[in-house]
Every structure is written in C-alpha cells, then in structure tokens.
Amino acid sequence: xxxxxxxxxxxxxxxxxxxxxxxxxxxxxxxxxxxxxxxxxxxxxxxxxxxxxxxxxxxxxxxxxxxxxxxxxxxxxxxxxxxxxxxxxxxxxxxxxxxxxxxxxxxxxxxxxxxxxxxxxxxxxxxxxxxxxxxxxxxxxxxxxxxxxxxxxxxxxxxxxxxxx
Amino acid sequence: xxxxxxxxxxxxxxxxxxxxxxxxxxxxxxxxxxxxxxxxxxxxxxxxxxxxxxxxxxxxxxxxxxxxxxxxxxxxxxxxxxxxxxxxxxxxxxxxxxxxxxxxxxxxxxxxxxxxxxxxxxxxxxxxxxxxxxxxxxxxxxxxxxxxxxxxxxxxxxxxxxxxxxxxxxxxxxxxxxxxxxxxxxxxxxxxxxxxxxxxxxxxxxxxxxxxxxxxxxxxxxxxxxxxxxxxxxxxxxxxxxxxx
Numbered sequence: 001x002x003x004x005x006x007x008x009x010x011x012x013x014x015x016x017x018x019x020x021x022x023x024x025x026x027x028x029x030x031x032x033x034x035x036x037x038x039x040x041x042x043x044x045x046x047x048x049x050x051x052x053x054x055x056x057x058x059x060x061x062x063x064x065x066x067x068x069x070x071x072x073x074x075x076x077x078x079x080x081x082x083x084x085x086x087x088x089x090x091x092x093x094x095x096x097x098x099x100x101x102x103x104x105x106x107x108x109x110x111x112x113x114x115x116x117x118x119x120x121x122x123x124x125x126x127x128x129x130x131x132x133x134x135x136x137x138x139x140x141x142x143x144x145x146x147x148x149x150x151x152x153x154x155x156x157x158x159x160x161x162x163x164x165x
Numbered sequence: 166x167x168x169x170x171x172x173x174x175x176x177x178x179x180x181x182x183x184x185x186x187x188x189x190x191x192x193x194x195x196x197x198x199x200x201x202x203x204x205x206x207x208x209x210x211x212x213x214x215x216x217x218x219x220x221x222x223x224x225x226x227x228x229x230x231x232x233x234x235x236x237x238x239x240x241x242x243x244x245x246x247x248x249x250x251x252x253x254x255x256x257x258x259x260x261x262x263x264x265x266x267x268x269x270x271x272x273x274x275x276x277x278x279x280x281x282x283x284x285x286x287x288x289x290x291x292x293x294x295x296x297x298x299x300x301x302x303x304x305x306x307x308x309x310x311x312x313x314x315x316x317x318x319x320x321x322x323x324x325x326x327x328x329x330x331x332x333x334x335x336x337x338x339x340x341x342x343x344x345x346x347x348x349x350x351x352x353x354x355x356x357x358x359x360x361x362x363x364x365x366x367x368x369x370x371x372x373x374x375x376x377x378x379x380x381x382x383x384x385x386x387x388x389x390x391x392x393x394x395x396x397x398x399x400x401x402x403x404x405x406x407x408x409x410x
Contacts, residue, residue: 005249008248011247012247012329015330016329019332019333023337027337031345035292035345035346036290036346036347039346094282094283095283096214096283096285097285104348121284121285122283122285123284124214124284125351125361126351126361127353127362128212128215129362130211130212130213131211131212132210133213134214135213
C-alpha cells in the first residue's frame with residue numbers, strides 16, 4: 001500500500017475509533033437517562049424522583065387489575081420480579097394491555113407510594129405466534145399447572161398432622 | 166487480483182457492467198416482493214395477540230434492515246473513496262444517501278402506524294426510535310452536504326467524514342433494545358439462534374428481506390448510473406451514449 005494511502009486509511013480508522021469512544025463514553029455516562037422507564041425495584045429503592053413526571057414499567061401482575069364499575073378508574077400492580085408497584089389510572093387502556101404482559105405508565109409517584117398515571121402504554125414482546133399454536137401452548141401450560149396443583153394437594157395431604165399420625 | 170478493483174474505478178466499465186445486472190435484479194426484486202407481500206398479507210397466520218396489525222412487520226423489518234445495511238454501504242464507499250481516491254466510490258456514497266433516507270423514513274412511518282394500535286402511541290422517545298431518527302438526520306445531512314459546496318472534492322470529503330462519524334450510530338440502533346429499557350421490543354430475528362416467530366410467519370418475512378436486498382441493489386445501481394452520467398457528461402463515451410442512433 002502506498003504511504004499516502006496508508007495515512008488516509010489511518011485517518012479513516014481514527015475517525016471511526018474516536019467517535020466510537022466518545023459516543024460510547026457519553027452513552028455510558030447517560031445510561032440512566034437513556035432508559036425509558038424506572039423499574040418497580042428502582043422505585044422501591046428510592047432511585048426514582050417523587051412529585052415529578054416519570055415513567056415506570058414492568059409486568060402487570062396476574063389478577064391485580066381492578067376497574068371501578070361506574071367510571072374509567074382502574075388500579076393494577078406492576079412487577080419486575082423482585083418488587084411491585086401499585087398504579088392508579090383513569091382512562092382508556094391500549095388493546096394489548098393485559099395481565100401478565102408488560103406495560104409502561106407515565107405519571108408521578110405520590111408520597112403514599114402509589115403511582116398516578118396519566119398515560120399507560122402496552123409493551124409487547126418480540127414473539128409472534130398463530131392463535132392455534134398459542135392456544136395449544138396455553139393448554140399445555142394449564143395442564144402442567146393443574147397436575148402440579150394436584151401433586152401439591154397430595155403432598156399437603158400427606159404432610160397434614162392427621163396423615164402423619 | 167487487483168485488476169477488478171482498478172477496473173471498478175472506471176465509471177465507464179462500471180456503467181457497462183451494471184447495465185447487464187439491472188434486468189435480473191429488477192426481476193428478482195419484483196418476484197420476491199410480490200411473493201412476500203401476498204404470502205405475508207394473505208396467507209401467513211395472524212398473531213394470537215396482535216391480530217392482523219402485526220402484518221406491517223413485512224414492510225417494517227425489511228425497510229429497517231436495509232436502512233441500517235445501507236448506511237454501511239454508504240460509509241464503506243466513503244472510506245474507499247477517501248483512501249483510494251476512487252471516483253466511483255464517491256458516486257456510490259452520494260447515490261446511497263437518498264435511498265437510505267427513504268428506507269429509514271419508511272421504517273419510522275410504519276413503526277408509528279404499528280405503534281398506535283399495539284402500544285397506544287404513535288411516537289415515544291425511547292432509545293431505539295430516537296436513534297433511528299438520528300439515522301434519518303444523518304442521511305439527510307449527507308444529502309445536504311453533498312450539494313452545499315462549490316467544489317466537488319470538498320463536498321465529497323465532508324460527506325465521507327460525516328458518513329464515517331455516523332457509523333457509530335448503527336450498533337447503537339441495533340443494540341439499543343438490549344442495552345436500555347425501551348418500549349420497542351427486542352429483535353425477533355437473531356444472528357444466533359432461531360427467530361422468536363412461528364416458521365409460517367417467518368418464511369414470508371425472509372422472502373421480503375431478500376426482496377428488499379435485491380430492490381436496494383437495483384436502486385443503488387440506478388442511482389449510481391445517473392450520478393456517473395451527470396459527472397462524466399463531458400466524456401466522449403457519455404456523449405456517444407446520448408447521441409440519437
């Protein structure tokens with residue numbers, strides 16, 4: 001390679017590496033601000049500001065969704081596996097909002113620890129399945145849960161004092 | 166071994182060779198895209214949760230793929246043009262910018278249309294969508310730069326530098342959904358491992374991606390050929406070409 005070409009190649013490599021480093025360091029420094037939402041664990045640990053507009057996100061806990069019979073007021077719990085947060089929302093929810101699915105809520109955290117949301121968005125995952133396949137998978141899960149529950153009842157029965165006596 | 170590389174540097178040789186590829190690329194992209202669209206929109210099963218609205222994936226994902234891959238084509242051409250002072254590479258770089266901008270716009274637009282019924286909003290400033298918007302601005306910046314200097318050499322150099330600086334954004338777009346919490350879901354098609362999509366839904370998507378690749382190559386060649394004719398207007402072979410027979 002001719003020397004002047006080599007030098008220009010070095011310039012190209014230099015540009016790419018330096019911008020890569022600069023942007024890498026910047027996004028590392030700003031990593032908390034780039035996150036779209038706080039997790040319930042972060043809220044529980046006091047990392048999220050109160051009385052200020054923020055977003056929180058997590059999985060909507062099964063059987064936690066409650067809607068008032070005479071208004072659009074609703075409450076539900078979101079969880080990230082280790083902590084849960086109660087969210088209060090008044091309005092229409094997106095079609096894909098469901099229990100056991102992820103959601104992101106915009107609003108503010110009150111002093112009582114309840115999150116009052118002005119907007120709730122549904123976050124869907126990257127999996128796509130035809131309805132029949134999804135039904136079959138759900139049935140398999142239900143069946144497994146049913147057998148496990150039956151086994152638990154059996155073992156419980158064995159562990160009861162009457163049974164051991 | 167380097168002969169083809171030096172030949173590539175000749176716009177005239179490239180113009181003649183690329184002309185032979187055009188009909189084949191046009192045929193391949195038309196067959197693949199028509200097959201993919203009909204298969205994806207009419208025959209692929211609907212999604213269990215999203216219903217039919219998920220079908221926009223057959224446009225959204227291929228357009229996003231080529232918007233990202235196209236940036237690498239543009240930046241690589243810029244680098245080759247800068248290092249070897251190859252005129253043809255500069256032309257490819259300039260030709261790739263409007264095409265990439267159009268694909269990025271399609272990706273953002275179809276994403277917004279898809280976002281409303283699924284997420285509940287057209288737009289959100291999460292890392293994936295914001296970095297994709299930055300990509301659109303980079304493409305637009307290169308189009309603007311390529312037209313804003315009186316000397317071609319200066320504008321080519323400026324474009325190449327901006328294209329190289331912008332390459333850092335591509336891995337950010339790609340990994341944004343893994344590095345940060347975003348509303349956008351992680352990638353369905355993974356480099357390693359099976360796609361998290363039923364095969365009946367994935368096959369038409371693959372056809373569409375291949376079709377978009379062919380279409381990208383076709384339009385890039387056409388744009389580059391136009392650029393060649395514009396810049397080499399004084400060469401005898403172009404004048405002969407323009408001569409009515």
